[in-house]
Amino acid sequence: MTGYLLRRVLLLIPIWLAVYTLTFVLMQLTPGGPWDREKPVPREVREALDRKYGLDKPVWQQYTDYLVGVVTRFDFGPSYTSRSRTVTDVIGDFFPVSLTLGLLAMAVGTTVGVALGVVSALRHNTWIDHLAMVFAIGGVSVPAFVVGPLLVIVFALGLGLVPTQGWGRPDQMILPVLTLALTPAALMARYTRAAMLEVTRMDYVRTARAKGLAERAVVLRHALKNALIPVTTVAGVLLATVITGSFYVEFVFNIPGLGRYFVTAVTNRDYPVLMGVTLLFASAITIVNLLVDVFYGYLDPRIRYE
Amino acid sequence: MGAGSRWAATALLVLAILGAACRGGSQQSGEGGAPHEQMVRLPTTEPPSLDPGLATDATSIDVIWQLFEGLVGFDDQGTVYGVEAQGWQVSDDGRTYTFQLRDGLRWSDGQPVTAGDYEYAWKRNIDPKTASDYANVLYPIQNAERIHEGQADPSTLGVRAADARTLVVQLEQPAAYFLRLASTWTLYPLPRWAIEQYGDRWTEAGNIVTNGPFTLASWRHDQELVLARNDGYWGQKPTLERAVYKIFPDGAGDQVVTAYEAGELDLGTTNFRLPPAAVERFQTDPKLKSELHQFAASDTRFIVVNHRRPALKDPRVRQALGMALQRDRLLRDVLKQPGQPASSLQPEGIAGRKPELWPSEDVQQAKQLLAEAGYPDGRGFPELTFTYNTDDTWKALAQYLQQRWKETLGINLRLDNMEWKTFLKWRYESGWTERGDLYRGGWTSDYEDPNNWYNVLWDSAEDPTQFNGGWVNAEYDALVRRARGEVDPAARTALYEQAEAILARDYIHIPLYYARYEVPVKPYVQNYTPTRVLGNTPLAKMAVVTQ
Numbered sequence: 134m135t136g137y138l139l140r141r142v143l144l145l146i147p148i149w150l151a152v153y154t155l156t157f158v159l160m161q162l163t164p165g166g167p168w169d170r171e172k173p174v175p176r177e178v179r180e181a182l183d184r185k186y187g188l189d190k191p192v193w194q195q196y197t198d199y200l201v202g203v204v205t206r207f208d209f210g211p212s213y214t215s216r217s218r219t220v221t222d223v224i225g226d227f228f229p230v231s232l233t234l235g236l237l238a239m240a241v242g243t244t245v246g247v248a249l250g251v252v253s254a255l256r257h258n259t260w261i262d263h264l265a266m267v268f269a270i271g272g273v274s275v276p277a278f279v280v281g282p283l284l285v286i287v288f289a290l291g292l293g294l295v296p297t298q299g300w301g302r303p304d305q306m307i308l309p310v311l312t313l314a315l316t317p318a319a320l321m322a323r324y325t326r327a328a329m330l331e332v333t334r335m336d337y338v339r340t341a342r343a344k345g346l347a348e349r350a351v352v353l354r355h356a357l358k359n360a361l362i363p364v365t366t367v368a369g370v371l372l373a374t375v376i377t378g379s380f381y382v383e384f385v386f387n388i389p390g391l392g393r394y395f396v397t398a399v400t401n402r403d404y405p406v407l408m409g410v411t412l413l414f415a416s417a418i419t420i421v422n423l424l425v426d427v428f429y430g431y432l433d434p435r436i437r438y439e
Numbered sequence: 440m441g442a443g444s445r446w447a448a449t450a451l452l453v454l455a456i457l458g459a460a461c462r463g464g465s466q467q468s469g470e471g472g473a474p475h476e477q478m479v480r481l482p483t484t485e486p487p488s489l490d491p492g493l494a495t496d497a498t499s500i501d502v503i504w505q506l507f508e509g510l511v512g513f514d515d516q517g518t519v520y521g522v523e524a525q526g527w528q529v530s531d532d533g534r535t536y537t538f539q540l541r542d543g544l545r546w547s548d549g550q551p552v553t554a555g556d557y558e559y560a561w562k563r564n565i566d567p568k569t570a571s572d573y574a575n576v577l578y579p580i581q582n583a584e585r586i587h588e589g590q591a592d593p594s595t596l597g598v599r600a601a602d603a604r605t606l607v608v609q610l611e612q613p614a615a616y617f618l619r620l621a622s623t624w625t626l627y628p629l630p631r632w633a634i635e636q637y638g639d640r641w642t643e644a645g646n647i648v649t650n651g652p653f654t655l656a657s658w659r660h661d662q663e664l665v666l667a668r669n670d671g672y673w674g675q676k677p678t679l680e681r682a683v684y685k686i687f688p689d690g691a692g693d694q695v696v697t698a699y700e701a702g703e704l705d706l707g708t709t710n711f712r713l714p715p716a717a718v719e720r721f722q723t724d725p726k727l728k729s730e731l732h733q734f735a736a737s738d739t740r741f742i743v744v745n746h747r748r749p750a751l752k753d754p755r756v757r758q759a760l761g762m763a764l765q766r767d768r769l770l771r772d773v774l775k776q777p778g779q780p781a782s783s784l785q786p787e788g789i790a791g792r793k794p795e796l797w798p799s800e801d802v803q804q805a806k807q808l809l810a811e812a813g814y815p816d817g818r819g820f821p822e823l824t825f826t827y828n829t830d831d832t833w834k835a836l837a838q839y840l841q842q843r844w845k846e847t848l849g850i851n852l853r854l855d856n857m858e859w860k861t862f863l864k865w866r867y868e869s870g871w872t873e874r875g876d877l878y879r880g881g882w883t884s885d886y887e888d889p890n891n892w893y894n895v896l897w898d899s900a901e902d903p904t905q906f907n908g909g910w911v912n913a914e915y916d917a918l919v920r921r922a923r924g925e926v927d928p929a930a931r932t933a934l935y936e937q938a939e940a941i942l943a944r945d946y947i948h949i950p951l952y953y954a955r956y957e958v959p960v961k962p963y964v965q966n967y968t969p970t971r972v973l974g975n976t977p978l979a980k981m982a983v984v985t986q
Contacts, residue, residue: 165860168572170495172885173867173904175575177567177587185570216488217642218660226660282693290701297701298694299685300662387687387694389661397689402860 141423145416152415153408157196160404167213167402186213199408209412210405214398220409223394228413230300231383231390235376237310242317242375243368249318250325250364251357257330265322272319281312281385298387309386313379317371324367328360335359362432369425373418474983478681479705479964481976482695485661485686489642491627492564495572497883497973498710500624502684504975505666506649509627510538510557510606511618515735515971517788517887519618523552523628523650524606533613533926536621540604543673546630547649554600556628563634564625566593573625576885579614613924615931616888623886652677652979661686666978678982693717699959700727705983706960706967709736709974713957715831718775721959733777734956737884737971739786740778742825742840742877742949746909750821751876754945755808758798761949762805763847764840770952773839774832778952784892784942786953788971791889791922791935796943797950802847809848817849826855826871826878828862833879836951866907880906880948884972889935893919897942908948915941 168174168182183189187198202208209220249269253262288308289297299305332338333356341355380392391410398406429436486499491507494500510524521527524538544552564571565586577583581597597609610617620626630641630648637646644658652674653666664684668677685704687695692714698704707713713721713731721727742760744751751757766780782799785792798804806816814820825840827833834856841852857865865871866878884891895901898919899911915938922934956974960967963984969976 163860165858165862165864169860169863170572171863172495172882174572175904178570178572178574181567181570181574181587182572185568211639214487215485215660216490216493217639285697290697293701296703297697298687298703384688384691385694387685387691387698389659389686393688394661400689400859 138423138427141426145419148415148419149412152411153200154196156408156411157199160402160407161192163402165402167404169402186211199405203412209409212406213403214401214406220405223406224391224409224413227389227391227394230388231376231379231392234306234309234313234379234382234388234390235372237306238313238375238379239317239368239372241310242314242371243321245314246318246321247325247357247361247364249322250327251329251352253322253326254329254333255352262326266326269319269322269326272315272322275315277312277315277381278385280315281308281382284308284312285385300386300388300390305386309382309388312385313375313382317368317375320367320371321364324364325360328363329356332356332360358432362429365425365428365432369421369428373421376421377414377417474705474963475986476681477679477983477985478683479679479978479981479983480683480685480703481706481708482687482698482704483664483684483708483710484689486664489647489655489658491624492560492569492571492629494624497975500973501708501710501975502664502666503624503627504651504970505653505682505978506647506651506655507624507627508651509624510621512622513619513887515788517790519622522622527618529926533615533924534610536608536610536617537601538606538608538621540606541673542604544650545671545673547647547654547669547671548630548633549671550630550632550648551603552628552650553603554606555603556630557606557626558598558600559631560629561598561626562593562596563629563631565596571625573623576620576623576625579610579612579617579620581609581611583611613926614890615922615924615926615928616886616890619886619888619890653682656681661688675979677979679978682978687711696959706964707958708976709734709956709958709969712776713959715775727959730959730961732958732960732967734958734969734974735787735971736954736956736974737786737788737887738881738954739781739784740879740881740951740954741781741784742951743880743906743908744877744910744948745871745875746911746947747872748876750823753812755812756814757946757949759805759809759812759848760844760850761946762798762801762808764800764843764949764951766800766952769836769839773835776832776952777955777957779955781950781952783939784897784948784950785889785939786884788887789884789889789892790928790932791893791939793936793939793943796940798943798946805848809850817851820848820850822851822853823876824853824855824874826857826862826865826875828859828879829856836879867903871907872909877949881954883954887972889932890923893935893938894923897947906948910945910947912941912945 168179180189187195190198199210202210212218212220212223215223249265253265256262285297285308288294295304295307338351338356341351378392379390380396382388383390383393394406395410398410483501484498486502487496488494488499489503489506491503494503508522510522511519512522513519523540523544525541527536527538529536540552540554546552561577561580563569565574565577565583567587567589574587582591582595585591586593586596599607601607628650633641633646633648640646644655647655649655652669652672654669656665656667658664663686666682668680670676685698692711693716695704695707695711696714696717699707721731744757746752770776770778770780782797783792783794809815809817825837827837837854841854844850844852871878882892882896896905897910897915899916902908902910918934918938922931922938925931925934956969958969965982965984966977966980
């Protein structure tokens, strides 16, 4: 297990390097730069800005300088847009917000999704099952940019129960978390249902029933635990998605998260921020995948890593 | 009572309690929406920098304008008044300006504001190491350009504090607009000790030292920025005790309107346009309609013409294109934007402007001009390309132009859109100079002086770094260069009027409209009139009717 983990962690290094190189090349190829503004910046000013941020150096040197800064000093550079902040400040301010939003949405989504999935499987082909699956299909098909504003219109503007925007107080979190939780909830419901239907037909479940175990124990301890293995794979991917991909929800509800900032940074050609956030997102996705793999071993004793 | 209805009643009760609890937490205002204290909540975007020496964008400048101040100011009639300067003298040759500072000026940390703080700020901002975007605003000052290009030391800049309250400025050559420049943020004083102590982070809340009517109470990036009344301010103190800027992302017009309607904001700002979807609601709902106000701006939108293209070299062709448009319809039905049809390039408030010299809308004459230029009914005229940055408003404009010119002049227009930064860069590349015909342009004054338009935009020496239309006219260049240094205001205006006549005759670009600001303001907010230049919020003059 330790050897496996070590290998997986070491594998992160070439992944980071590949992500870094690819992102760097794409930024070089993208037309327009950070100093292209609507009111043109005079040549001398451009030159001064390039000198200040090292953009006057040859491209290969910009490539190595940044890399050396990250590796030796954990320095991800300054933000070109927000001149009093560094990339580390930006990530430190905004990543916790995206992480909180993502984790809350995932918690809500998983709870609701797994519960719905289990209930539909147990009440297979009844109206409960059909209703739950209508929700599941709706949740996957209706995008956040429809659900978000709809929730705002009904619950914030219409009923006045919660504020329309902002972040920090619990009442401001309800709508965005619900909006973001919808897709994971729907997907988890479908996967849990499918897995449960398969598992409940297994011999060991029949055996458990035959032994006279309480229905509750059969469902939770025998069926659900095994059904969760495929569901965990989906959950891992979904977790990475909701943490790194909550841009639209952050935009609609005016939440100061990293997803929103990332999109602004693309528009502004804020290279260091783009690089820092890309590396962070890449790390988040690879680490979540690693955790999922480790978690398999716990759920399924048949899976062991050498 | 059945089990079902009891359940429903309980659920309703829980919802009601939840709702009440949430409301209690989120709303500071009482009945009718009016607040209990002298405080306003208004939207903005994240200010890139609160450093007056570095800021270039309207968002940053709006906040800086509340926090800092400089030597002089201008009202909308163009009259100069002293702010921190109580008086000033200009030498006969127009090259030396001497300012006397008021007594009792203080920074927010209690230090006195001195002439040395101005000297420090200007030398720091021109230093190429500072990399200030607006360093070229300082160019009229002696040695500024050479310092900025690295050929001279910043200490040689023509500004010096003769004593704590006297600032002497030496110009490179006479510049009649120098007081206008002195009113801009780049020439505000700076607290050297704070900048040296905190470096780039000196503008963070807690570090920043300011000299204006408000202080920075807190700044949670991308969330909220709170200003507090500066009770140590030397002049008339603001009525508002606090102003809470709620920070929204760029383009969040819909969210701003929603927050405004939900009572989470007391007014909009010029940073956010009313989204097209909300325009109709604001025009039909009597309550919303009464809260929506329009204000003047120093801002013209126009179509940039590429004078290098053979078909567009003839002024009659350019005039025909401009005269064929129906600008009031364009604004009202197509763009749904507040504005006034523009016949000329310079907006109201710029000396020298003479809109009556410019051709007015007339389809018949437009057709005739095009025929005289050799293209009757558009026959033989090449297809033109109109380029714009990807945006719903400009797309609507592009489609209008395409349809209108086809119908009236028989000219075919190809539409081409680009991502924002790609578009900005394209304007200086061969894609535009060799193959482009027309693109959407616009300019807002940095300071309301003819120099900011006639010289900075249309002088052929400036053109390649500005709109890059390729128009060259030696007579025009000579006139505006003379006008720049002319000290006598009447003679100066006369020179600009001559230059205006050349612009009108050549019809160098196609004016579309003078943009206006349109901002929703709750009835209990008083004295909100944004500045014509940059649309700054006049927080120092505003008040709310409290309960």
